[in-house]
Amino acid sequence: MELERKLEILADAAKYDASCASSGGARKDSRGGKGVGSTGGAGICHSYAPDGRCISLLKVLLTNACLYDCHYCINRRSSNVQRARFTVEEVVGLTLEFYKRNYIEGLFLSSGIIQSADHTMELVVSVARQLREVHDFRGYIHLKTIPEASPALIELAGKYADRISINIELPTQKGLNALAPEKNLERTQDAMGWIREKIDEGRERRRSQSGRGGSLEGTLAPGLERKKLGKAVPFATGQSTQMLVGADSSPDAVLLERADLLYRDYRLRRVYYSGFSPIPEPSVRLPVKPPPLVREHRLYQADWLLRFYGFDVRELTSPEQPDLDLQLDPKLAWALKNRAWFPADVNRAPREVLLRVPGLGVRNVERILSARRTTRLRLADLVRLRVPMRKVLPFIVAADHHPAKQGLDSESLRARFLPPPKQLELVFERGPELWLPEPAELETARSGEI
Amino acid sequence: MRVVRMEGLGFDEWRNMARELLAEAVPPDGVLWMEEPGLFGQNGVEVADQAREPNGKVRVPATFFDQAKTAAAHRSPERWGLLYRIVWRLSRSEERGLLGCATDPDIRALDHLVRAVRRDIHKMHAFVRFRRVGMREDREQYVSWFEPEHRIVRLAAGFFQKRFTGMDWSILTPDECVHWDGTRLQFTPGVERSAAPEPDELEELWRAYYRSIFNPARLKVKAMQSEMPKKYWANLPEAELIGELIAQSRGRVEDMLAAEERPVKPEPRNAYLKSLRERTEGGEATDPGDVS
Known part of the structure; x- marks a missing residue:
C-alpha cells in the first residue's frame, strides 16, 4: 500500500481523539543538537480543519487493526473499515518531514491493540525512541498508553514523551461493560495513579536540579542528559484523557464528577470531552442520533468553571x-x-x-x-x-x-x-x-x- | 509644534527621540510623529536617529519597556504618539499606578496594540510553511514566503532559530527577510512575492493528512475562520481543500446515518483477550470510586 493511502486511513482512524494540546512540555530546543525541535511554549495550532479543530500534531494510529470491540470506535474488530499499518520508519519519516516544514508541533501516536498490550506498546515506544535517539528530535511527542501494558513499558513511554494519556472513554464501568467490554475503569485509574507518581517525581527532580542553578535539562539530547545527571530520568510532564459524550446514557453530572475526580486525585492536565458523532461503520449497539454539539460545549464550559x-x-x-x-x-x-x-x-x-x-x-x-x-x-x-x-x-x-x-x-x-x-x-x-x-x-x- | 519623521524607523530611534523630548519637557500634544513624508515640507522637521546622543535619562518600569517594544511593531500610525503620551504620564506626571489601570484609555490602547502584535507573531510561528529547496553540504535548505500583518520579522525570528537549528532556512516577507545558516541570524530587505519558492512535493502528503483528519460530522466553519482567517490562506498549501471539504460534508454524514449497522463479530482466539477476561473474574467489572 502506498504511503499516502496509509496516511489517509490511519489519520482518519485517529481523528476521533479530541486531544490536540502541544503545550506544557518541559522547555527544550534544538540548539546544540543535530536535529530540529522545541517545546515549552504555549503550544501552537498550525492549522484548523473546517470542523473548527486545531491541527497541532501529526495525529495517527500505528495500525487501525484492533482486537478490541469498542462499539463507538470505527476501528473495532467488528467494523469493516479498511486496515493499514505503518512501519516504525514511516511514522518517524512523516513526523520529521512535516516538522521541518513547520506543519506540526510533533507527533501524537496511538494504535489499535494487536497481539497484546505489551506488543502494541513496544511498537509505539520504538517510534518515539527512534525520533529521540536516532534523529535527536526535540519536538513534542504525545503517546497514547494502554493501562494493561507493563509498567516498564509505560515508564519508557514517559521517558520519550512530553505527554502520555489513557482514554477513560466512558465515565462508568457499567457503560464500558455495555460498549467497550475489554476496557476496565479500575485498571485505567490504577495506571493513571502510577503515572501521576512518575510525573510528580520528575517534577521534583527538575525543581531540585534548577535549584542547583543548572539549566542542563532540555538543552542536551535525552540520552546525554541521563548520563550527565545520573539518576535523573526524564519523564513526561503531564497526562490527559478523553470521555465520550452521548454514547451511553450517563448524564452530565456523572461525566463532571468523573472529571473532577481525575483532576483532583490523578492531577490530569486535561479531560477532553468528545461528543459522540456518527461514524461510517455504525454499530448495532449505539444510538443513531448523536448528542447536540452544544452539549459538549457546555461540558467544556463547566470543566473551565x-x-x-x-x-x-x-x-x-x-x-x-x-x-x-x-x-x-x-x-x-x-x-x-x-x-x-x-x-x-x-x-x-x-x-x-x-x-x-x-x-x-x-x-x-x-x-x-x-x-x-x-x-x-x-x-x-x-x-x-x-x-x-x-x-x-x-x-x-x-x-x-x-x-x-x-x-x-x-x-x-x-x-x-x-x-x-x-x-x-x-x-x-x-x-x-x-x-x-x-x-x-x-x-x-x-x-x-x- | 515639533514634527518628527519616523518613516522606516523603529523602536530604538523612537526611544532616543522620546528621551530628548522629555528632557526638553515637550508635552505630548506638542509633538507630531509622522510616518508619511512630505506633509509638512522639510522646514523644522527632525528625523529620529539612533545615532543621536540621548541627553537625558528616563526611568520607566521594565514591563512598559517590553510592551512598548512590542507595540512599536504595529502598523498603526498612532503608536509613536501613544507611546510618548504614556512615557510622559509615567515620568512627568508621575502617574505610578498607570500601567496597572487596565481601564485607562491609553493603557487600553497600548494593550490592544501589544495583543495584536503578539497574535500576529503567534500566527507567524503557526502558519509559516517551509519548502525544501536543496542541500548545502549536509544541511537541508528550506525557504518560506510569509506576509505578516505587522512588522514582526525580528520579534518572531528567535523562535525559528531555536526550533530549526539543524537546518538552513530563510523566511521571505515584503518588509524584511531573515536567514539562518546554523551559526547566525541575518536580516535583509523585503522582497516581492515572486521570490517565493516553488511548491514542495511533501505538500501532497500534508493535504492528504488534512483531508483525512477533518470530521465532516462536526462542521464548524466559523470556529475555523476565527482562528485561521482567510488572509492567511494564500500561503497555506492545505487551504485549497477547505471549499470542497465543506461542500462534501453534508452528503458524507447522510451516508453515515443511512449506513446499515454492522453486526457484532465473535471474539477471536487470542491469549491476551483471554487473560483480560480472567483478570475481571467473578462477574462483571464494577465501578471504582464514588462515582456512579
Whole structure:
C-alpha cells in the first residue's frame, strides 16, 4: 500500500481523539543538537480543519487493526473499515518531514491493540525512541498508553514523551461493560495513579536540579542528559484523557464528577470531552442520533468553571437536574439559581465573588482588581474592557450603576438570556442538531472561556 | 509644534527621540510623529536617529519597556504618539499606578496594540510553511514566503532559530527577510512575492493528512475562520481543500446515518483477550470510586 493511502486511513482512524494540546512540555530546543525541535511554549495550532479543530500534531494510529470491540470506535474488530499499518520508519519519516516544514508541533501516536498490550506498546515506544535517539528530535511527542501494558513499558513511554494519556472513554464501568467490554475503569485509574507518581517525581527532580542553578535539562539530547545527571530520568510532564459524550446514557453530572475526580486525585492536565458523532461503520449497539454539539460545549464550559473559577462540581448540577442547561452557559444558569450572591460590587467584591459574575472572565477579573486600586470603576470602564454589558448588568454594582431590584428577582431574567426562538425552529429532515446554525459562543468551543 | 519623521524607523530611534523630548519637557500634544513624508515640507522637521546622543535619562518600569517594544511593531500610525503620551504620564506626571489601570484609555490602547502584535507573531510561528529547496553540504535548505500583518520579522525570528537549528532556512516577507545558516541570524530587505519558492512535493502528503483528519460530522466553519482567517490562506498549501471539504460534508454524514449497522463479530482466539477476561473474574467489572 502506498504511503499516502496509509496516511489517509490511519489519520482518519485517529481523528476521533479530541486531544490536540502541544503545550506544557518541559522547555527544550534544538540548539546544540543535530536535529530540529522545541517545546515549552504555549503550544501552537498550525492549522484548523473546517470542523473548527486545531491541527497541532501529526495525529495517527500505528495500525487501525484492533482486537478490541469498542462499539463507538470505527476501528473495532467488528467494523469493516479498511486496515493499514505503518512501519516504525514511516511514522518517524512523516513526523520529521512535516516538522521541518513547520506543519506540526510533533507527533501524537496511538494504535489499535494487536497481539497484546505489551506488543502494541513496544511498537509505539520504538517510534518515539527512534525520533529521540536516532534523529535527536526535540519536538513534542504525545503517546497514547494502554493501562494493561507493563509498567516498564509505560515508564519508557514517559521517558520519550512530553505527554502520555489513557482514554477513560466512558465515565462508568457499567457503560464500558455495555460498549467497550475489554476496557476496565479500575485498571485505567490504577495506571493513571502510577503515572501521576512518575510525573510528580520528575517534577521534583527538575525543581531540585534548577535549584542547583543548572539549566542542563532540555538543552542536551535525552540520552546525554541521563548520563550527565545520573539518576535523573526524564519523564513526561503531564497526562490527559478523553470521555465520550452521548454514547451511553450517563448524564452530565456523572461525566463532571468523573472529571473532577481525575483532576483532583490523578492531577490530569486535561479531560477532553468528545461528543459522540456518527461514524461510517455504525454499530448495532449505539444510538443513531448523536448528542447536540452544544452539549459538549457546555461540558467544556463547566470543566473551565471547575478548574479556573472555583466552582465545586456539585454546584453545577443537581440530582433533580443532572444535565447542564443546553440553552444557557453553566455560569449564567448557576447565577440565575443563586441570586442571593448578587449584585456583586465591582469596586469591593473579592476575587472569588467576581469570578462568579456571568460575563466576567478570569482575565477581566484580574484587570478589575488591578484597576480598582487606582480608580472607582464605572460602567464606561467595563465597556472599555469589552465586558458583555447586557449579561453583567443585572448582577453587578458599579460607581454609577445599581441594578433594579425587581430586575434581579424577576423570573423573566432567565427568559431575557435565552437564545432567540427563531434559532430553534430550523429543522431539517434528519439529524437537525447537526445543522443548527452555530450560536456565536460556539466559536470558543473547547477553550471553554466564559 | 515639533514634527518628527519616523518613516522606516523603529523602536530604538523612537526611544532616543522620546528621551530628548522629555528632557526638553515637550508635552505630548506638542509633538507630531509622522510616518508619511512630505506633509509638512522639510522646514523644522527632525528625523529620529539612533545615532543621536540621548541627553537625558528616563526611568520607566521594565514591563512598559517590553510592551512598548512590542507595540512599536504595529502598523498603526498612532503608536509613536501613544507611546510618548504614556512615557510622559509615567515620568512627568508621575502617574505610578498607570500601567496597572487596565481601564485607562491609553493603557487600553497600548494593550490592544501589544495583543495584536503578539497574535500576529503567534500566527507567524503557526502558519509559516517551509519548502525544501536543496542541500548545502549536509544541511537541508528550506525557504518560506510569509506576509505578516505587522512588522514582526525580528520579534518572531528567535523562535525559528531555536526550533530549526539543524537546518538552513530563510523566511521571505515584503518588509524584511531573515536567514539562518546554523551559526547566525541575518536580516535583509523585503522582497516581492515572486521570490517565493516553488511548491514542495511533501505538500501532497500534508493535504492528504488534512483531508483525512477533518470530521465532516462536526462542521464548524466559523470556529475555523476565527482562528485561521482567510488572509492567511494564500500561503497555506492545505487551504485549497477547505471549499470542497465543506461542500462534501453534508452528503458524507447522510451516508453515515443511512449506513446499515454492522453486526457484532465473535471474539477471536487470542491469549491476551483471554487473560483480560480472567483478570475481571467473578462477574462483571464494577465501578471504582464514588462515582456512579
